[in-house]
Amino acid sequence: MPLRPVIAGVDGSPESVTAAEWAAWEALRRDVPLRLLHARRRGPHPASSAPATAVSAREVRRRRARSILREAESRVRATTPGVRLTAEQCEGSATAALLRAAEQAEVLVIGSRGLSGFTGLLVGSVAQEVVARVSRPVVLVRADERFEDERLPGKDGRPSVRAPHRDVVLGLNLGDPCDEVIEFAFEAADLRDARLRVVSAWTGPSVLTLGPGEIGLVDHRGREAEWHGFLSALLCVWRERYPRVTVAETLVEGGAATPLVGAAAGAGLVVVGRRAPEGPRFGPHAGPVAHAAIHHATCPVAVIPHS
Incomplete structure (x- = not known):
């Protein structure tokens, strides 16, 4: 093939x-x-009798x-x-x-x-x-x-092609994790011998999502620990598949867009997913996190479509 x-x-x-x-x-x-x-x-398709100018x-x-x-x-x-x-x-x-x-x-x-x-x-x-x-x-x-921008500055503070690569940053949606997006980010980090920094966000229940008689059955610290456990378990199989890649996890409460753009400031590549729209809908429907990365990241941005 x-x-x-x-x-x-x-x-x-x-x-x-x-x-x-x-x-x-x-x-x-x-x-x-x-x-x-x-x-x-x-342009206009020239017929046999079209003028030479066409x-x-x-x-x-x-x-x-x-x-x-x-x-x-x-x-x-x-x-x-x-x-x-x-x-x-x-x-x-x-x-x-x-x-x-x-x-x-x-x-x-x-x-x-x-x-x-x-x-x-x-x-x-x-x-x-x-x-x-x-x-x-x-x-x-x-x-x-520039080619040197993917790498950290040398000892003299100047761009250097011999310096280590900057981080690859993955914006990972814990509510809808996708293998294609995760694999692309791990492979990109592996190819560059770079660290992979995973940025994710979690949200707690609100009065709109709690059922009758439910008053936050797990406290704030417990919910955060559960999300940390879920993120680590999700990445475990990929760590085994790409043993050379060092992974750093960043988990925040609330929205992921701002911390992702912040992480992109010192990165060599940002990787985000884009869910394919259902039906004949066209236009820039990339989702809020991908949209933020596309419009505000200061390094190359990889957008990975998935179903």
């Missing part, structure tokens, strides 16, 4: 070129090929697509010369092309416009629709992401 490639969508923007470089590093880590994909905008306009789009792919290829070969690389262009909607390509991908990587401060990732319309509809893991990468 042929290996699934890592696929990067490129459109000539700085963030897409950076995404291609990040995808190349990921392909090397996974020992799979890298495929660059550019979707050129479809034909030449189509050729201009082809040449621009080749130029965009050559630039991305050049950057990738300069930073990761050992990667097995192919590039192709297609005609039509970028969203449709990326969704089709993702079906054959190990991971789909796309660029996201990075902003400074607390705004983090500004996700464009194509990226939002792809994240909401894709059936395979997708990683969002900002334009200012």
Whole structure:
């Protein structure tokens, strides 16, 4: 069975070129090929009697697509010369092309416009629709992401490719834990020889959830201990499967979005899940925790769809 490639969508923007470089590093880590994909905008189809200007306009789009792919290829070969690389262009909607390509991908990587401060990732319309509809893991990468950013600073405080990798952070929903999401995070940490930091949240019963005559049968400390036990038991099988991965658990009461974004500030990668919407509903329905990571994390974000 042929290996699934890592696929990067490129459109000539700085963030897409950076995404291609990040995808190349990921392909090397996974020992799979890298495929660059550019979707050129479809123009009027020239009939046999169409004027030469219509034909030449189509050729201009082809040449621009080749130029965009050559630039991305050049950057990738300069930073990761050992990667097995192919590039192709297609005609039509970028969203449709990326969704089709993702079906054959190990991971789909796309660029996201990075902003400074607390705004983090500004996700464009194509990226939002792809994240909401894709059936395979997708990683969002900002334009200012560098290879060294995945690693801790060296002894002199400067970026160093020889320093240990920063944490991989997993936002784990204890109310709906999913094997695909957990496995992706453990594998990512294992590939990087990085620590995995698991961030989860728990909530106690409220007056709306307690039944008649029930007055918090377990005290606050007891409930927290139960959730800790559940989290540890849930991760036990994955610790056995990935014995090289050191795991740190962070369990908070209330919402997980804020602590997850806080953990992302010093991380190399954030991993979150996205439940596939039921029925023909499209749009950025990623859930509050995934939404917070996508829009506010300052490192690449992997979104893992699951049923």
